Amino acid sequence: MTTQSLPRENVAANGGTDLMRRVLPWVIAVAVMLLVPWLFYNWNTGRHSGFVLTMMSEIGLMAIFALSFNMQMGQTGLLSFGHAILFGLGGYCTAHALNGVKAGTFWWPSELIPLIGGFGGLAFGIAFGWVATKQRATAFAMITMGLGELVAACALMFMGFFGGEGGISTDRVTNTSIFKLVYDLFGLDYRSLGINYSTPWQVYCLVVAWAVIATLLMRLQTQTPLGRIANATRDNFERVQFVGYDPARVRFYQFALSGFFAGIAGGLYCLVYEIITFDTVAAAKSATALLAAYIGGAGGFFGPILGTILVVLLQSGVSLLSNAWLLYVGVLFIVMVMYAPGGIIGIIAQHIPIVRIGRMSELIVPYIRVLLPGVLLVFGFVLLVELTSFTTIGAAQGKHFKIGIYVVDPNTFLPWTLGAAALVLGVVWLRLESRVFRRKWDALIEDAKAKGAML
Amino acid sequence: MSELAISLKDVRKSFGRTEIIRGVNLDIPRGQRHAMIGPNGAGKTTMFNLISGRFPVTSGTIALNGRATDGLAPQEINRLGLSRSFQITSIFPRMTVFENIRCGLLWARGYRYSFWHLLGGQRALNEEADQLLERLNLHTRRNVMAGLLSYAEQRALEIGITVAGGANVILLDEPTAGMSHSETDYAVALIRSVTEGKTLLMVEHDMSVVFGLADVITVLVYGEIIASGPPAEIRASKAVQEAYLGTEAA
Ligand SMILES: Nc1ncnc2c1ncn2[C@@H]1O[C@H](COP(=O)(O)OP(=O)(O)O)[C@@H](O)[C@H]1O
Ligand SMILES: [Mg+2]
Numbered sequence: 001m002t003t004q005s006l007p008r009e010n011v012a013a014n015g016g017t018d019l020m021r022r023v024l025p026w027v028i029a030v031a032v033m034l035l036v037p038w039l040f041y042n043w044n045t046g047r048h049s050g051f052v053l054t055m056m057s058e059i060g061l062m063a064i065f066a067l068s069f070n071m072q073m074g075q076t077g078l079l080s081f082g083h084a085i086l087f088g089l090g091g092y093c094t095a096h097a098l099n100g101v102k103a104g105t106f107w108w109p110s111e112l113i114p115l116i117g118g119f120g121g122l123a124f125g126i127a128f129g130w131v132a133t134k135q136r137a138t139a140f141a142m143i144t145m146g147l148g149e150l151v152a153a154c155a156l157m158f159m160g161f162f163g164g165e166g167g168i169s170t171d172r173v174t175n176t177s178i179f180k181l182v183y184d185l186f187g188l189d190y191r192s193l194g195i196n197y198s199t200p201w202q203v204y205c206l207v208v209a210w211a212v213i214a215t216l217l218m219r220l221q222t223q224t225p226l227g228r229i230a231n232a233t234r235d236n237f238e239r240v241q242f243v244g245y246d247p248a249r250v251r252f253y254q255f256a257l258s259g260f261f262a263g264i265a266g267g268l269y270c271l272v273y274e275i276i277t278f279d280t281v282a283a284a285k286s287a288t289a290l291l292a293a294y295i296g297g298a299g300g301f302f303g304p305i306l307g308t309i310l311v312v313l314l315q316s317g318v319s320l321l322s323n324a325w326l327l328y329v330g331v332l333f334i335v336m337v338m339y340a341p342g343g344i345i346g347i348i349a350q351h352i353p354i355v356r357i358g359r360m361s362e363l364i365v366p367y368i369r370v371l372l373p374g375v376l377l378v379f380g381f382v383l384l385v386e387l388t389s390f391t392t393i394g395a396a397q398g399k400h401f402k403i404g405i406y407v408v409d410p411n412t413f414l415p416w417t418l419g420a421a422a423l424v425l426g427v428v429w430l431r432l433e434s435r436v437f438r439r440k441w442d443a444l445i446e447d448a449k450a451k452g453a454m455l
Numbered sequence: 456m457s458e459l460a461i462s463l464k465d466v467r468k469s470f471g472r473t474e475i476i477r478g479v480n481l482d483i484p485r486g487q488r489h490a491m492i493g494p495n496g497a498g499k500t501t502m503f504n505l506i507s508g509r510f511p512v513t514s515g516t517i518a519l520n521g522r523a524t525d526g527l528a529p530q531e532i533n534r535l536g537l538s539r540s541f542q543i544t545s546i547f548p549r550m551t552v553f554e555n556i557r558c559g560l561l562w563a564r565g566y567r568y569s570f571w572h573l574l575g576g577q578r579a580l581n582e583e584a585d586q587l588l589e590r591l592n593l594h595t596r597r598n599v600m601a602g603l604l605s606y607a608e609q610r611a612l613e614i615g616i617t618v619a620g621g622a623n624v625i626l627l628d629e630p631t632a633g634m635s636h637s638e639t640d641y642a643v644a645l646i647r648s649v650t651e652g653k654t655l656l657m658v659e660h661d662m663s664v665v666f667g668l669a670d671v672i673t674v675l676v677y678g679e680i681i682a683s684g685p686p687a688e689i690r691a692s693k694a695v696q697e698a699y700l701g702t703e704a705a
Contacts, residue, residue, distance in 0.1 A: 220573060221570055223573050223574050223575055224569060224570045224571065224572055224573060224574065225561050225566035225567070225568065225569045225570070225572055225574065226568045226569060226570040227570065228550075228554060228557070228558060228561070228574060229558060229561060229568070231547070231549070231550055231554075232547045232550060232554075232558045234549075235546075235547040235548055235549050235550060236545060236546065236547050236548070238509075238545065239541075239545045239546065239547065239616070240530075240558075241509075241528065241529040241530045241533070242507065242529055242530075242533055242538060242539055242617075243533065243538070243558055243559045243561070243562060243616065243619075243620060244530050244533045244534050244561075244562030244563065244620065245530055245561075245562060245568075246528065246530050249568060250568065253568050253570070257570065
């Protein structure tokens with residue numbers, strides 16, 4: 001449930017396995033990230049799926065962004081409504097730097113381009129943090145919202161830096177790879193290597209590398225004095241003063257550092273899309289970080305990553321199938337805030353005591369029993385939403401509502417009745433089943449408490 | 456340096472139009488265990504808030520170890536060697552017990568706002584925190600979220616956070632309030648041991664605690680000191696009995 005891991009004990013005794021336990025999840029994560037695109041590899045044409053690579057690049061960079069958001073929210077208790085300005089401005093800095101490198105104004109290795117975004121984000125984090133972090137809670141939230149609007153307005157006003165509506169286009173192929181440097185040093189033919197970040201796969205690899213580096217750094221940051229005092233400031237900002245810390249300073253440093261990581265994400269965005277437009281600084285982008293952090297769980301370090309995966313999948317995947325994808329994200333958000341304020345990671349954490357007492361298997365049947373009405377409910381809801389969407393936007397776009405091979409006509413009675421019936425039945429049935437589930441759950445938690453497995 | 460740990464000169468504090476602290480003069484020499492007693496609403500907690508910098512004084516001066524503290528922020532006063540606890544338990548509920556104590560240590564051990572030290576590797580710091588946990592008898596609860604501790608445990612933790620940094624002036628606001636007899640006995644022993652050689656100013660309602668622990672007792676009534684002296688003198692004082700002790704000590 002928390003961003004803290006307990007300090008190591010008996011490091012000498014089990015140092016090896018301890019190290020394994022810490023490193024293994026990272027290795028697995030990297031392996032998964034590098035292997036998944038190959039599932040969609042087209043062996044006939046010898047090409048990666050551009051869609052999958054873009055989506056996974058988006059997940060990688062948005063995960064950094066959401067984690068940097070959580071440096072403020074989960075870690076320091078600062079709810080920002082304008083976090084995207086640090087992301088977007090980092091992106092703009094990167095775009096200008098890329099264009100500078102391309103034009104030969106200065107030299108900078110391709111692999112370290114996102115770092116320019118990071119420094120840009122840091123600089124703006126210092127500037128905006130200076131203003132915003134004097135306050136906390138609601139006042140802080142309001143100031144960040146104001147700053148967000150301010151920067152978004154500037155993005156359309158100052159053509160030179162922001163490029164107006166069209167944004168700043170750029171070309172990521174600068175031929176300044178570190179590999180080129182090394183090859184040139186040994187007098188080898190660099191072109192035979194073929195690394196110049198012209199392909200989505202190569203850029204994706206860069207995103208993965210930076211995602212790992214940034215995540216690792218942010219993770220380590222939680223274990224530093226500043227990271228811990230940020231938690232303390234979140235919990236009880238008054239008390240922090242009486243152990244020698246200035247809470248405004250703590251907020252400021254956290255804000256600035258989170259700007260650095262948001263900027264790295266913005267830099268990667270610039271590399272992936274080769275264009276940066278004003279929507280990267282806009283409120284909707286800020287909201288994405290907030291949604292990802294909340295849905296994944298702001299209370300655990302890795303929560304925002306889970307949230308990002310879900311949100312981006314909805315964004316990229318469901319948006320292909322449905323005009324109403326944003327509505328689903330919104331509903332998911334509301335449901336999570338209402339029923340699982342700890343997010344996905346919170347739900348997982350709640351199960352740990354039950355796993356500890358070894359009674360997890362007893363939950364399988366209750367879970368299936370709530371899943372059935374749950375599926376029915378979701379089916380009914382989605383059907384109604386899609387029917388509505390097809391009578392309005394869909395009709396305007398001249399699309400047909402297809403489920404598999406069946407074409408559904410939203411102007412007939414049957415699908416509406418079906419949807420409404422499924423929804424109502426699902427709700428009623430779920431209420432009944434959830435009571436049964438609740439009873440079982442409470443009994444298990446009671447047992448876990450009795451056995452001292454709660455913590 | 457001054458022989459006085461705390462020195463108050465004609466300190467006054469008003470909230471709006473009501474004057475809550477009405478001209479307090481008080482000198483507490485270094486190393487003294489000083490108790491402040493008085494009826495509810497007398498202004499004892501307000502005195503703590505003034506001394507620790509939580510509120511500014513309306514007029515008068517407060518000196519800590521001979522240095523005037525007006526205009527200083529609470530953290531600056533803390534860095535001068537004053538640490539306080541709160542009447543209403545004030546800990547870091549979503550951090551572990553160990554983390555709570557370590558937070559109390561960080562500034563004092565020079566870590567400041569560092570984001571380049573990994574705390575897991577700071578052996579001396581972690582050992583110090585663990586040692587304090589043992590003295591507080593909280594070592595078995597080391598990795599529990601502080602918010603889940605029992606009330607008495609939270610009070611002990613609060614004292615721990617307060618003394619962790621090694622401040623030489625300690626202010627404790629009703630440290631044993633709401634505790635059972637045995638818990639109180641334990642808390643008194645704890646306070647005695649962790650404030651050894653330090654200046655202690657405490658607010659306390661339990662007279663057995665006050666008379667057992669304090670070298671000097673000050674009685675505050677309606678924002679004014681009506682008596683100040685050794686326990687025996689206070690116990691014998693007619694004025695004090697009438698104003699305050701009457702009902703309880705009779
Ligand atoms: N922040 C504040 N604003 C207004 N009045 C306050 C404030 N703090 C304390 N008071 C008032 O000051 C008086 C003394 O309170 P306090 O110092 O808490 O008393 P004690 O600790 O002796 O019981 C009370 O009447 C209380 O209502
Ligand atoms: Mg009080």
